[in-house]
Amino acid sequence: MTTTKETRAFQTEVKQLLDLMIHSLYSNKEIFLRELISNASDAADKLRFEATTDDALFEGDSDLHVYINIDKDNRTITIRDNGIGMSRDEVIEHIGTIARSGTKEFFGRLSGDQEQDAHLIGQFGVGFYSAFLVADKVTLTTRRAGLEHEHGVRWQSAGDGEYEIETVEKQGRGTEITLHLREEADEFLDSWRLKSIIHKYADHIPFPIRMLGTPLPAAEGEEEKPAEVETVNQASALWTRSKSDLSDEEYNNFYKHIGHDFEDPLAHLHQRLEGKYEYTLLLYLPKRAPFDLWQAEAKHGVKLYVRRVFIMEATEDLLPRYLRFVRGVMDTNDLPLNVSREILQQSPAMDAMKKGATKRVLALLEEMAEKASATSEADETADTEKNTDFADFWAEFGNCLKEGIIEDAGNRERIAKLLRFATTTTDEQSVSLGDYCARMLEGQETIYYITAESLAAAKHSPHLEVFRKKGIEVILLHDRIDEWLTSHLTEFDGKKLQSIAKGELDLSGIGENAEQEQKEHEEKARAAEPAVKKISEALGDKVKEVRISDRLTESPACLVSDQFDMSSNMERILKQAGQNIPDMKPILEINPDHELVMRMAKMRSKEKIADYASILFDQAVLAEGALPEDPAGFVRKINALLTQQ
Numbered sequence: 001m002t003t004t005k006e007t008r009a010f011q012t013e014v015k016q017l018l019d020l021m022i023h024s025l026y027s028n029k030e031i032f033l034r035e036l037i038s039n040a041s042d043a044a045d046k047l048r049f050e051a052t053t054d055d056a057l058f059e060g061d062s063d064l065h066v067y068i069n070i071d072k073d074n075r076t077i078t079i080r081d082n083g084i085g086m087s088r089d090e091v092i093e094h095i096g097t098i099a100r101s102g103t104k105e106f107f108g109r110l111s112g113d114q115e116q117d118a119h120l121i122g123q124f125g126v127g128f129y130s131a132f133l134v135a136d137k138v139t140l141t142t143r144r145a146g147l148e149h150e151h152g153v154r155w156q157s158a159g160d161g162e163y164e165i166e167t168v169e170k171q172g173r174g175t176e177i178t179l180h181l182r183e184e185a186d187e188f189l190d191s192w193r194l195k196s197i198i199h200k201y202a203d204h205i206p207f208p209i210r211m212l213g214t215p216l217p218a219a220e221g222e223e224e225k226p227a228e229v230e231t232v233n234q235a236s237a238l239w240t241r242s243k244s245d246l247s248d249e250e251y252n253n254f255y256k257h258i259g260h261d262f263e264d265p266l267a268h269l270h271q272r273l274e275g276k277y278e279y280t281l282l283l284y285l286p287k288r289a290p291f292d293l294w295q296a297e298a299k300h301g302v303k304l305y306v307r308r309v310f311i312m313e314a315t316e317d318l319l320p321r322y323l324r325f326v327r328g329v330m331d332t333n334d335l336p337l338n339v340s341r342e343i344l345q346q347s348p349a350m351d352a353m354k355k356g357a358t359k360r361v362l363a364l365l366e367e368m369a370e371k372a373s374a375t376s377e378a379d380e381t382a383d384t385e386k387n388t389d390f391a392d393f394w395a396e397f398g399n400c401l402k403e404g405i406i407e408d409a410g411n412r413e414r415i416a417k418l419l420r421f422a423t424t425t426t427d428e429q430s431v432s433l434g435d436y437c438a439r440m441l442e443g444q445e446t447i448y449y450i451t452a453e454s455l456a457a458a459k460h461s462p463h464l465e466v467f468r469k470k471g472i473e474v475i476l477l478h479d480r481i482d483e484w485l486t487s488h489l490t491e492f493d494g495k496k497l498q499s500i501a502k503g504e505l506d507l508s509g510i511g512e513n514a515e516q517e518q519k520e521h522e523e524k525a526r527a528a529e530p531a532v533k534k535i536s537e538a539l540g541d542k543v544k545e546v547r548i549s550d551r552l553t554e555s556p557a558c559l560v561s562d563q564f565d566m567s568s569n570m571e572r573i574l575k576q577a578g579q580n581i582p583d584m585k586p587i588l589e590i591n592p593d594h595e596l597v598m599r600m601a602k603m604r605s606k607e608k609i610a611d612y613a614s615i616l617f618d619q620a621v622l623a624e625g626a627l628p629e630d631p632a633g634f635v636r637k638i639n640a641l642l643t644q645q
């Protein structure tokens with residue numbers, strides 16, 4: 001055992017963090033208390049969980065609490081818990097280093113808005129250092145539950161780049177943090193001030209936070225009565241209280257605590273479910289996506305409790321990955337406390353909770369979507385304000401929900417109804433598949449979509465020409481995930497979804513003049529046959545086929561993929577991701593109505609035909625938002641044409 005005093009340097013990042021924190025949060029110092037109480041509460045949670053399999057850890061004291069003491073003479077505040085504590089190695093690991101990888105990102109995300117940044121500190125797991133907002137010296141004494149008294153640890157630092165650590169004797173288990181206040185932090189020596197901060201941030205912490213009350217003034221001739229210890233916070237698990245007892249403010253404050261968010265949530269659901277399994281859900285939808293939503297190791301924000309004992313942060317066993325933005329708590333009586341997490345994760349109760357919670361979240365979203373459409377319908381007649389909650393949700397998390405189509409086949413239909421798209425009638429992602437179907441033209445049986453690299457590329461694609469002409473709505477898809485989405489969502493409400501850039505298109509029978517149009521088209525197609533032949537010979541095996549198009553009204557040509565081939569957009573995405581995929585040969589479709597095509601039908605010179613065919617092909621590539629194989633060659637040929645007399 002080493003009792004020697006050691007001086008160690010902080011990790012460089014910690015030093016940077018401390019400097020930054022002190023400079024950026026000086027007017028929001030009070031959050032130090034929230035962070036230290038939150039750590040004490042985590043420590044109590046951990047002890048209670050470990051003690052479920054090893055009762056001796058309680059050392060005969062199971063009254064878990066936090067005690068806060070003010071010493072005006074020495075200008076210190078002490079925050080003491082009897083939670084799990086730390087060993088010497090744990091102190092070195094947790095206090096003085098930043099474990100999580102996102103430090104750089106953290107620095108990048110600091111906004112200068114103090115309230116916002118204060119919450120980032122919680123999100124990034126660097127809350128302890130907020131002690132230095134108010135203290136110029138911090139002393140932490142701790143002993144891990146289960147270790148002998150002589151294995152206590154004292155850690156001390158002035159926040160100037162290094163800390164001292166030594167092994168000491170400590171009677172009670174847990175952690176005691178003494179803050180030697182800076183002069184400008186005097187306000188926190190006032191117990192009223194501290195109590196009001198505790199109410200603000202820690203009412204819902206399920207452990208009592210105790211402080212010395214104000215001593216009663218002595219009556220004449222009597223001795224002053226010593227002040228009594230009182231519990232400052234509500235100290236009950238918020239989700240166990242009944243809905244009618246809880247105010248929006250209480251719900252919101254709890255969310256801010258567990259979600260490490262500075263904004264109120266967008267919506268919440270609080271339900272007690274009874275049936276084969278009994279459990280309580282308190283789940284929130286945030287207003288904004290957390291920083292790591294699109295990172296592979298994105299944190300899940302739902303906590304599992306069993307009989308109010310914290311068990312673990314949720315994983316995919318508790319809520320599917322596509323709902324990883326949900327924050328909150330699930331608590332059940334139907335899981336054993338004293339088994340391993342692995343066994344818990346395989347239990348049927350857990351499975352039932354996951355299914356139940358997923359359903360409730362989807363129901364909440366359905367309710368929000370309904371409210372939005374009810375108010376938008378009312379819009380025209382009354383002056384009700386439009387409810388934008390669902391639109392706001394969709395803007396932040398819509399792409400996550402799309403993953404659900406792929407991940408959660410069981411709920412595919414429900415999720416499909418919640419999807420919102422931009423279409424040829426609106427740039428806003430606001431059209432549901434239901435809306436689309438309701439607007440389908442007479443004779444239309446298919447839901448049409450196009451995928452492209454961006455909304456602009458989708459909107460201006462030549463593939464849309466005939467749809468515009470006939471007034472058929474087309475869904476515009478331009479998110480990466482859409483290619484996967486459409487490969488899993490092939491039908492909605494009995495109607496097929498079809499890419500307008502794939503396979504043969506049969507729009508005959510849709511619209512009013514369908515028959516007449518079809519006849520005219522066939523005639524023109526016959527006239528263009530010679531052009532097809534010439535272009536096909538000129539392009540050789542650059543294309544799979546050259547054929548007359550049904551899609552074009554303005555452009556001379558476009559590229560299409562075979563019905564079961566990968567779309568060119570998908571091909572591009574995979575290539576960008578460095579995947580080795582064989583080149584797909586596209587089909588070149590030409591517009592028999594176009595002047596250029598008509599001219600080509602009459603051309604004789606092989607050389608000229610070759611140049612025209614190559615330009616036609618490269619144009620079609622450009623219109624897809626891609627680059628021709630030989631851009632310089634393309635430019636040369638165009639210029640030759642432009643300068644021809």
Ligand code: ADP
Pocket residue numbers: 035039040042043081083084085086094095122124125126127128129174175
């Ligand atoms: P976070 O709480 O997000 O992990 P903090 O900077 O607040 O980040 O705390 C860092 C770590 O220090 C905690 O994860 C925990 O392991 C340890 N720690 C801090 N305070 C305590 C405490 N009162 N009791 C036990 N461990 C603590």
Ligand code: MG
Pocket residue numbers: 035038039125126127128
């Ligand atoms: Mg913390």
